[in-house]
Amino acid sequence: MSAPVAARTLTSTFRSMASDIELRVVDPRPGADAAIERAAARVEAVARHLTRFDAGSALSRANASPAAWHEVPVELAAAVDEAARAHQETGGLFDPRVLDALLTWGYDRTFAQVAGASLAVDPGGSQDPAALPGVPDGRGATARPVPPAPWQPTVLPGADGRGLLNLGGTPIDLGGIGKGLAARWAAAELEGAGASVLVDAGGDEWLGGPGPDGDGWLVGVENPFGEDGTDEEPILVLALTDLGVATSSVRRRRWRTGEAAVHHLVDPRTGLPGGSGLAQVTVVHPDPAWAEVWSKTLFLTGPDEVAAQAEARGLAAAWVTGDGVTRTSSAMDTAVIWRAR
């Protein structure tokens, strides 16, 4: 699985969670290979237990009876616990119960299958969901707001290191935090494996140590209006050390449902695609799971609120408006070493 890419680097790449995963160790120390295997296993465990596209997964079983108690793997118990904390910290904007809206709009299979199905009825005949014009605003889509009461699942310690879980009566989607948690746990396995380590969980990343050149990992921020398969220039380049980073955008996961164009970032208050007027938000945070939580939450605040929310919370954030303008919070400015003009 792992192979030396350069004299000083050990890298492992594989597919998981419908994404490309990369684990990289710079100046590996003895035991680095084993650390990479453990890190990969943590990613695979997240993919296996938190997916809702496998009817046999722990999450799918819990979603099937959301008011019942379930003995679940520690990964799922920890994920729900952390998601509940995020729900509270974000004032309810982070809410895994948006699953109902996603299912209503047809996102009940892997995204590749959703995209294929929606394109079959796309009058434009495009073969690429990213080719949908502009930023989908969900106009005409069926609204499915979450229940008004705050989400309060219950997680208790179980036997043999497993957990006991009760979802509180509503099925959930953990897509808003799963990759961030995978990055967090893989990073923990790689700690000390080399002078620097990188975990890339499909765009959610952990940048440990000073990087290959010793002056921070150089992280490009993807252009939300770019095209896959092209050697496109980033909109920003960041220099990061011992930090996580996550990006939420509507570049890929958008599709048609009937006549409406929708995306996967659902505003729980309205039950419709949120963040109208924004195309992308990137957040840098010491914890990659919280980088993902805040990138999605800031996205849902929309273009009029995102700056104030980022500054008020001291978040290092960059966002791109629907007309292509890139802005950064003051906390992010210190990390930016290059900007597209």
Added chain:
Amino acid sequence: MTDRTRHGRRLAALAVVPLSAGVLGTGVAWAGSHDPLAAATPEPTTPAPSPTATSDPRVDQLLSEVEQARQRIAQLQATLDARAAAAADAAAQAQAAAAAKAAAAAKAPAAAPKRTTTAAKPAPAPAPKPQTTTKSSG
């Protein structure tokens, strides 16, 4: 008029001529320069007045004051010359220092001089090659 009277008047006239010439300050030379008969003779050089040129106390005092004024002027001129020389030395030293600084700056291009005027915008720098990319995570 008797011969005795005529002789007395002549003596009186001869006595007045040198006296008036001396009072006017140039002695007999003044009289000579105004003597139509002396026009063909070369013009005598005018002697510089000196305290010893006359025994008149008032003239002596004036000549003394003139001499003091000359000395004072000479002193002032010397002072001005000294100041001008000092200023010239300072300017030369400043010029040498500026030349040395410019030479040092030329040897150290990183220490670019401060720009006091708005320069044209440089061409946008290309993006440094990222070692990884954060992208939409779904």
